[in-house]
Amino acid sequence: MMSKMATRDAYGQTLVRLGEREPRVVVLDADLAKSTKTIDFAKSFPQRFFDMGIAEQNLICTAAGLALAGKIPFASTFAVFATGRAFEQIRNSVAYPRANVKIAATHAGLTVGEDGASHQSVEDIAIMRSLPGMTVLVPADARETELMVEAAAAHKGPVYIRLGRSGVPQLFDMEYQFAMGKSPVLREGDDAAIFACGIMVAEALTAARQLAEAGLEVTVVNVSSIKPMDEKTIIEAARQAGAVVTAEEHSVVGGLGSAVAELLARHYPVPVEMVGVQDTFGESGSPSDLLQKYGLTAHHIARGVERVVLRKKTISGNR
Amino acid sequence: MDETKLRELQERALAVRRDIVEMIALAGSGHPGGSLSGVEIACALYFHAMRIRPAEPDWPERDRFVLSKGHAAPLLYAVLAQAGYFPREELKGLRRIDRMLQGHPDAKGTPGVEVSTGSLGQGIAVANGIALAGKLDGRDYRVYVLVGDGELQEGLVWEAAMAAAHYRLDNVTVFVDYNGFQIDGRIQDVMNPDPVPDKWRAFGWHVLEIDGHDFPQILSAIDTARSVQGKPTAVIARTVKGKGISFMENQVGWHGVAPKPDELERALVELAGWQPA
Numbered sequence: 001m002m003s004k005m006a007t008r009d010a011y012g013q014t015l016v017r018l019g020e021r022e023p024r025v026v027v028l029d030a031d032l033a034k035s036t037k038t039i040d041f042a043k044s045f046p047q048r049f050f051d052m053g054i055a056e057q058n059l060i061c062t063a064a065g066l067a068l069a070g071k072i073p074f075a076s077t078f079a080v081f082a083t084g085r086a087f088e089q090i091r092n093s094v095a096y097p098r099a100n101v102k103i104a105a106t107h108a109g110l111t112v113g114e115d116g117a118s119h120q121s122v123e124d125i126a127i128m129r130s131l132p133g134m135t136v137l138v139p140a141d142a143r144e145t146e147l148m149v150e151a152a153a154a155h156k157g158p159v160y161i162r163l164g165r166s167g168v169p170q171l172f173d174m175e176y177q178f179a180m181g182k183s184p185v186l187r188e189g190d191d192a193a194i195f196a197c198g199i200m201v202a203e204a205l206t207a208a209r210q211l212a213e214a215g216l217e218v219t220v221v222n223v224s225s226i227k228p229m230d231e232k233t234i235i236e237a238a239r240q241a242g243a244v245v246t247a248e249e250h251s252v253v254g255g256l257g258s259a260v261a262e263l264l265a266r267h268y269p270v271p272v273e274m275v276g277v278q279d280t281f282g283e284s285g286s287p288s289d290l291l292q293k294y295g296l297t298a299h300h301i302a303r304g305v306e307r308v309v310l311r312k313k314t315i316s317g318n319r
Numbered sequence: 320m321d322e323t324k325l326r327e328l329q330e331r332a333l334a335v336r337r338d339i340v341e342m343i344a345l346a347g348s349g350h351p352g353g354s355l356s357g358v359e360i361a362c363a364l365y366f367h368a369m370r371i372r373p374a375e376p377d378w379p380e381r382d383r384f385v386l387s388k389g390h391a392a393p394l395l396y397a398v399l400a401q402a403g404y405f406p407r408e409e410l411k412g413l414r415r416i417d418r419m420l421q422g423h424p425d426a427k428g429t430p431g432v433e434v435s436t437g438s439l440g441q442g443i444a445v446a447n448g449i450a451l452a453g454k455l456d457g458r459d460y461r462v463y464v465l466v467g468d469g470e471l472q473e474g475l476v477w478e479a480a481m482a483a484a485h486y487r488l489d490n491v492t493v494f495v496d497y498n499g500f501q502i503d504g505r506i507q508d509v510m511n512p513d514p515v516p517d518k519w520r521a522f523g524w525h526v527l528e529i530d531g532h533d534f535p536q537i538l539s540a541i542d543t544a545r546s547v548q549g550k551p552t553a554v555i556a557r558t559v560k561g562k563g564i565s566f567m568e569n570q571v572g573w574h575g576v577a578p579k580p581d582e583l584e585r586a587l588v589e590l591a592g593w594q595p596a
């Protein structure tokens with residue numbers, strides 16, 4: 001059993017290290033510092049931490065002002081509130097003026113668990129990636145989170161980082177590299193390509209192992225940089241395999257699956273199956289029960305691969 | 320205050336009013352009413368109170384002005400052009416494709432525009448961020464904000480009001496352009512924000528009430544705000560929407576329409592003979 005760590009915990013720890021190295025980093029929260037883990041930074045650098053209270057629009061606009069005056073603000077709250085309540089502030093005060101604000105939102109996806117649908121953001125990727133100039137990142141594990149937070153701080157411009165509440169397996173070691181606009185290929189095979197992000201990367205790798213036992217070889221790509229997207233890698237993998245499965249802990253409307261489908265429709269159309277939340281809200285339950293019920297497991301990805309491989313064969317049979 | 324200075328400011332105000340109506344008429348659209356009500360406040364700031372270097376718009380020590388009521392962009396543009404941030408010729412490109420002056424202020428494309436606005440309610444919160452950074456960096460610049468009275472209906476205004484007092488942002492001064500009107504009518508009829516001074520006081524601000532067209536009162540409010548410690552200052556400035564052009568004054572219909580050629584002519588004739596009270 002691989003050891004587990006939540007991406008929000010990795011975020012909290014990285015912020016502290018970043019704070020030591022980079023005096024321009026400031027952190028804002030909206031009364032959720034204990035949950036988003038910005039509390040670690042708040043304790044280490046009280047002067048550079050601002051709790052804005054339960055006021056998410058205020059959180060975003062104040063961060064914008066700090067950025068305009070040369071700071072590197074990280075603004076955190078739950079993904080539902082960051083991208084929902086404060087959407088228009090993000091659009092007009094951050095994205096449009098290209099303010100150097102990093103929105104690191106936690107509690108994304110169904111793995112929020114028992115708090116239920118009001119707190120389970122399954123649309124934030126769709127919302128954020130619709131904004132011109134917004135970088136959208138989804139780490140697959142703690143190590144990638146660390147690299148991502150550092151890359152976000154070094155990048156000039158708005159960044160959205162999507163973080164989770166629950167522990168995820170540690171997939172990557174110290175050799176692992178992250179770069180915006182790059183999607184590492186974690187495994188290669190010619191039968192199908194799986195494009196996954198976040199917690200679904202680990203599920204995709206498990207699915208790939210299971211499929212290999214059954215004689216299907218699949219490529220697994222970690223699309224942690226949803227925007228900018230590594231178009232070259234994704235098109236090439238789709239071309240090699242001729243069949244694609246996308247996997248995300250997010251609605252299939254507007255998320256990773258949509259982004260991949262948009263790209264492939266323009267450049268290299270192949271059959272695509274989308275594993276994700278099927279245009280519905282979540283509910284209360286344990287994270288693992290929810291992932292099971294809403295079809296977000298290695299098993300569901302493997303079935304998706306089988307379906308898409310069949311579709312590929314039917315298409316080539318018809319040619 | 321000294322007579323020469325007063326006369327100079329009044330002349331500036333007149334020229335700014337002229338530029339406002341001319342540029343909106345030429346553009347064929349825009350917001351004259353709320354641009355004209357803020358003229359004296361903006362002129363007092365840019366031509367007297369603020370520490371600025373128009374030739375060096377990114378000078379880190381500069382005072383900042385945030386036009387939270389971004390639809391009054393023509394006011395900001397007229398003042399910035401007169402202050403020398405860009406040539407007055409640019410005013411003719413207002414709202415035109417491929418030109419610099421956007422319908423609402425765009426900070427990344429326009430020298431002197433500090434914050435992109437247009438969506439009401441956000442300016443004070445952004446100003447707070449700039450002010451917090453100033454405190455962190457030990458810089459003594461001040462941040463001025465102009466908000467509309469209708470704009471006070473936005474919830475974010477009060478989130479930001481609470482935050483500025485909480486963080487003791489005495490480097491923030493908010494001017495409320497209290498002209499009594501918004502788009503759908505009188506503010507009291509649409510959604511009454513009164514009593515406005517009491518609200519700001521209750522949120523922990525130092526509050527001043529002035530005539531927003533009277534330069535000595537505006538300058539003295541700015542001085543007072545500078546001396547207030549540990550609290551932000553709200554200046555509730557009574558103004559007249561459409562001020563200076565008789566047929567626009569207190570006419571809700573002049574919120575967001577451009578004068579036609581004959582109306583522009585009448586406006587300019589009036590301004591030419593205008594003697595400020």
Ligand SMILES: Cc1ncc(C[n+]2csc(CCOP(=O)(O)OP(=O)(O)O)c2C)c(N)n1
Binds near residue numbers: 353470496501
């Ligand atoms: C968030 C938002 N909602 C609506 C508008 C449309 N709008 C533009 S101006 C205006 C009225 C503003 O009234 P007030 O703040 O009193 O400004 P003034 O009368 O000084 O022009 C409205 C509703 C907007 N720009 N932003």
